[in-house]
Amino acid sequence: MINKVSNAIKKEIRKRFEYGEDLKELAYEYKLSYGTLRNLSSKEKWEKGINASILYIKEVEKDIESHIAEREEIVNHYRNLHKATLAYQIELERKKQRPTNKDAETALKTRISSHRENYQFAKELYSIMSPQEEIDYKLRLARYEAYKSEVLAGEKEREVKLDADSVDLKLKKIELKTKERKAKAYGVVVDE
Known part of the structure; x- marks a missing residue:
């Protein structure tokens, strides 16, 4: 075990200790004497976990950013589906064609209602x-x-x-x- 601690290592250990890590585990990881670290932390008045709230905030921000990106991807997917269906309907109108076959008309209505239901489900699932x-x-x-x-x-x-x-x-x-x-x-x- 090492009893002398360099300033760079001391700063790193203090930072990790103030983020909430255990002093014994840090002593083991850095191959330092636990007594040395305990005395150093007492002498310099280190407070365990004092920066834990800052670390938590950073994690929350990271989580929020990933959720926002995922939601945007889902919204864009449903927006593209809507545009494709709308383009199909506009093309039919432009050609003055109506689905002559009852099955084709039913399929179009089913597709639109399925998009709507899936979008409602995605809204709940992804908090859109x-x-x-x-x-x-x-x-x-x-x-x-x-x-x-x-x-x-x-x-x-x-x-x-x-x-x-x-x-x-x-x-x-x-x-x-x-x-x-x-x-x-x-x-x-x-x-x-």
Whole structure:
């Protein structure tokens, strides 16, 4: 087991730990001492799973994008079927032909109703939305974006807080050294 940790590996481990991975598993994977990692995480105040919500948001976005692409493909398929049937009907009208055979007319009606039924089934199956449903979805998406920006802002505030804490610590050390120098100047011995 290795007890020294390079900065690059430390950053990677911290990132994964803050996304929710277990410190023992990370120690095993990176062939590091668990005690070293535990002490490092305690010293630097790592918080397990603090970035899990950001990772979840990214996964949700990826999932939404794949569903949108799939729905668009299905809608385009049914749009093409409708155009083909419509073109056939227009061609019949242009030639002033009516299906003379009752079976041909029944077949055309069956094809149109089958497209309609299949489209209704696809709407349910793939969550294809009407214009009103799409507006509602966009409102929910706007709320989601607001939540996402809130979470990401919280992450930035946490980074700023960590930076502010380190600056405060440096200032306190400088202040302590200044007080020690003043005390020595007056002949007061400072216990260390």
